[in-house]
Amino acid sequence: MSAATSIDGLPPLRDVIERHGLQAKKALGQNFLLDLNLTGKVARAAGDLSGVTVIEVGPGPGGLTRALLMHGAKRVIAIERDERCLAALAEVSNHYPGRLEVVWGDALKTDFAGLAAGQPVKIVANLPYNIGTELLVRWLTVETWPPFYQSLTLMFQREVAERIVARPASSAFGRLGVLAGWRTDARIAFDVPAQAFTPPPKVTSSVIHLEPRREPLSADVKVLGRVTEAAFGQRRKMLRQSLKSMGGEKLLETVGIDPTRRAETLSVEEFVALARAV
Template sequence: MSQIDDLPPLREVLAAHELNARKALGQNFLLDLNLTQKIARTAGDLAGAHVIEVGPGPGGLTRAILSLGAEKLTVIERDQRCLPALEEITAHYPGRLEIIEGDALKTDFAAIAGGKPVRIIANLPYNIGTQLLVNWLLPETWPPYWQSLTLMFQKEVAQRIVAAPGDSHYGRLGVLAGWRTAAQIAFDVPPQAFTPPPKVTSSVVHLTPRDKPIAVEAASLERLTQAAFGQRRKMLRQSLKPLGGESLLQKAGIDPTRRAETLSVAEFCTLADAL
């Protein structure tokens, strides 16, 4: 018997449904239900909340979210093999779990939210995690449809999300996340917590939206950061040449000899506005 509900332990679920993690889908399953509860708790009090989870797999985090009182949980799962295991959870928590079979990168999360705030909690597949985060950070309207993001990444990616100027991990993700959110690493998860164990440590990152981020066009900031950090060892006058180079930097009042990793989020916003 598991410690958070009376459904079977996850190892039994994997065996019963002949589930093995597939590298092509970026899968690494978390089987420790106490750990999945710790991840879910990082999102705060879930009582009465609508939560969206991406890539639930056999449902370890799914069960944790429901056990902590989420009123509704919508999961998006691409792997058909996992659906029967998730259906068993639906039966245990009637009326609270909605299963959507599909690709998260093609999913309209705002439509799922339906105009009401949601929380997104996920042990993201490694191969799509970064792109999903960028999509969630750059909706056209702000504040966004989500109240918070509680997400698992490879530790190196997590460090890039929370990095500040001057940090060796500071780059495009740090600027985009720092612009619109307050982001922090909640805790690390060792490889041995997963089946199969990945080669790297993972980290849970919690992001909450800023009420009033600096007003600038998201598409301009994204273009600018891609160019600036695409050649991060070069001076900005060189890396930003396709976008105006020295004249753009002078317009924004920024020294053309500086490098991308020295600019604050506010300075990137000034540049994007000038662009």
């Protein structure tokens, strides 16, 4: 392998960043992962990619994009807001003709189900830190279930990843844990040290893998969202107080929950029962 190429036959990512002037922007929540062995590990964590369309958010200079294509993704749709990255991504597209579509735009304004167009889809992304949680909540709370995607393989700060996979009675258990636990099987696949990124963030990151449950307990997604928001919005208070606006003590007694309990002690099933009672 010459110094001018990487394991996929494209230039090393450091060279790409230098050539296109792609220093990471804090305002866009960018931290680039340059080690193609690590991006390959992320791609493998998503399982078999042959025959599926992979949607990626925030590809940046294309490190993970390249790994997804190299590991057999039939097609990758990469959503990138930073116009500076488009030329670098065009080079990847030329290297893998017909397999990479780059969409220039804001992921928060993107119709992901529309992009999927009924095709088998997996979402794999090193999400920009500033929009990661919001995107995950949107994907967990889509109206139609099973959802348009087969799985989510996403990178978050370790602390956020722990909240996503948290179980009741743990300090990390909150709204994210309820939503993820209700509709998916979520696990942390592996950690990624800060020094693997450019620039290095101040924290360790984790890759999480979420697979949708075919038949989660029935509840109105918007009502469950409101119940969890109210309960964890005042997590140190007893539920009779934090859920006062939704019926408080009376609501809790309806479903047989002790009004003096606190939000983090409730199971996902109990939150679903509350949402149904509301």
